[in-house]
Amino acid sequence: MNTLNKSNIKCQLFHLSKEAMKSITLHSKCGITIPTKELKIKNIPNIDINIIHSFSPLLCIYKKANPKLVNDGKGYHMEEDTIKKEVIVSANAYMTLSLLELCEYYKGFKAIDNRKYTLSPLYLAMAKNQLDFYASYLRNEEGVFVDKKDVTDSIIKDIKFEDKKKNFKFSDQALLMAAYYKYSCLCDDKDSEIYKAFSLDILNMFIRYKNSLYDTSFEELTKLCFAFNVFYEYSQLPEAQIILWDLCEFQQESIVSCVSNNNKLDFYSLQAINYMLAYKNTNIFKFKEAADELNQKLFTLYNSDLGTISKDCKKKEVTYSALEIIAYLLSMILYSDEKENLEQDDLFITEIFKRHVIDSNIVLSWPEAPDLEDVERYRNYSNMSEDLLDEVNFKLAHIAGPESCELAPIFTKYVNFNAKKDEFTQVKSTFDSSVNMFIFFLIIHLLK
Numbered sequence: 001m002n003t004l005n006k007s008n009i010k011c012q013l014f015h016l017s018k019e020a021m022k023s024i025t026l027h028s029k030c031g032i033t034i035p036t037k038e039l040k041i042k043n044i045p046n047i048d049i050n051i052i053h054s055f056s057p058l059l060c061i062y063k064k065a066n067p068k069l070v071n072d073g074k075g076y077h078m079e080e081d082t083i084k085k086e087v088i089v090s091a092n093a094y095m096t097l098s099l100l101e102l103c104e105y106y107k108g109f110k111a112i113d114n115r116k117y118t119l120s121p122l123y124l125a126m127a128k129n130q131l132d133f134y135a136s137y138l139r140n141e142e143g144v145f146v147d148k149k150d151v152t153d154s155i156i157k158d159i160k161f162e163d164k165k166k167n168f169k170f171s172d173q174a175l176l177m178a179a180y181y182k183y184s185c186l187c188d189d190k191d192s193e194i195y196k197a198f199s200l201d202i203l204n205m206f207i208r209y210k211n212s213l214y215d216t217s218f219e220e221l222t223k224l225c226f227a228f229n230v231f232y233e234y235s236q237l238p239e240a241q242i243i244l245w246d247l248c249e250f251q252q253e254s255i256v257s258c259v260s261n262n263n264k265l266d267f268y269s270l271q272a273i274n275y276m277l278a279y280k281n282t283n284i285f286k287f288k289e290a291a292d293e294l295n296q297k298l299f300t301l302y303n304s305d306l307g308t309i310s311k312d313c314k315k316k317e318v319t320y321s322a323l324e325i326i327a328y329l330l331s332m333i334l335y336s337d338e339k340e341n342l343e344q345d346d347l348f349i350t351e352i353f354k355r356h357v358i359d360s361n362i363v364l365s366w367p368e369a370p371d372l373e374d375v376e377r378y379r380n381y382s383n384m385s386e387d388l389l390d391e392v393n394f395k396l397a398h399i400a401g402p403e404s405c406e407l408a409p410i411f412t413k414y415v416n417f418n419a420k421k422d423e424f425t426q427v428k429s430t431f432d433s434s435v436n437m438f439i440f441f442l443i444i445h446l447l448k
Helices: 007-029 046-052 089-107 119-139 170-186 191-210 210-215 218-235 238-252 262-282 285-299 322-336 343-359 432-447
Strands: 031-033 056-060 067-072 076-078 148-150 159-163 315-322 414-418 424-428
Touching: 007 046, 007 056, 007 076, 007 089, 007 322, 007 343, 007 432, 056 119, 076 191, 089 432, 170 191, 170 218, 191 238, 191 343, 210 218, 210 238, 218 238, 218 262, 218 315, 238 262, 238 285, 238 315, 262 322, 285 432, 315 322, 322 343, 322 432
Parallel strands: none
Antiparallel strands: 031 056, 067 076, 148 159, 315 414, 414 424
C-alpha cells in the first residue's frame, strides 16, 4: 500500500480491465458463444492454435450472472443456471469497443511475443462476428438497436429474440456507430467499406434528427456526448465534431448544480471527462474551462477526514455505485495529468483508490500479475532484469486472484459506507454487464 502512486494505479486499472475482458469474453460463457473454428481468424501464428480452440468466444453478452466461478475441468466460467438472458445494447457495444481497442494494443506485440499478438487477430475476428450478430438480431422493425430478451428454445436451438423495450436510446446507436467505424479502420479486407457505410448511415440519422437529441434526460445526453467523443476520435469527421460541440454546449447550461446535487456523481464525473475529451478533440478552450470548473467542484466533494467522497445522504450508510467511484477517480486522474501531476493530487488519488476501490472490496478479485517470463512484466517489454516492473504495477499482493477465490474479476454494482464504523460493506455481489463493460471500456479508452 505504501508504494502506491498515481502511475501504478493507472497501470493496475488497465491490467484489471484488459485481463477481465479476456476472461469474460473468452471463458465466462455469459452469453451466446461461437466456436473458434467459425471465427475465420486471419494472420494468426500457428503457435497458439490449440490454445485458441479451448476458448468460448462471446457473440453477445447477457445482462446478469452470479460472479461465482465454476471449474468444469476445461477452465473457470460463470454458473450458467444463474445467467439472466437479456441482451443490453450498451453492454454489448462497450464489449466490442473494448475488444477493438485491445486489438490495437496487442497488435504492438507482433515482433515481440506471438502469444500476446495472437489476441489481436482473435479480438478483431470476434468483433466482426459480434457486429454482424448485432445487425441481425438486436434491431427492431424500424432498424434501430434495442435491448432484447433471448427466448431461444433449448431444444430447437434456432436463435430467437424478443424486444425487451420498444423505445430506443440515442446513446446506444452512437456507441455502435463508433464500433462499426472502428472496425472498418482496423480490418484490411474489402468488407471494411461496408462497416464504415453502416456507421455513416447511423451518423446521418443523428444529423437528420439532431433537434430530438435535446429532449432526452441529462444522464442520456451525458452518455451520448461520451459516445460522440469516442466516435470523433476514431473518425475525425467534421459532421460528428459539430454534434459533439453542440452537445457539450447544451450540457454546460444544465450542470451548474453539481455540488448541491451530488447524487448524480457518476454522470457529473463522466461529463467532466467529456469536457476534457472534447477539448482534446476540438481544441475549443471553453471546454477546457468547463472541465476545470467542474473538476474543481468535484474535488470539493472529497472528505479528507474520512478519505471518502461526500454524498448527500440522511441515512446511516452511504451507497456508492461502482460507476460513481471509477468515473470520479478517472476524472481526477485526467485532471491531475493536465496539471502536470502535482504531489498533492497524487496523494489524493491514492487515497481515493485505497478507500473506494481496495478497502471497499468493490472489485471481487484481481487478475494475477504477469510472471517473470512475461514481456509485459518489463519496461518497454525488454525482458532485461533492470527493467523488471514491481508487482504493484499490476495488483496489490493481498488481493485474491480469480482462481484462488473462485470469483470473477469484476466490479460489484454497489457498496455501502458506514461513517460511524468507518467501514465498507458489500451489497449482494452480482455481475452486471451494463456496469462492468462500461467501466472496463472507460478505463481501456482513457488509460490505454
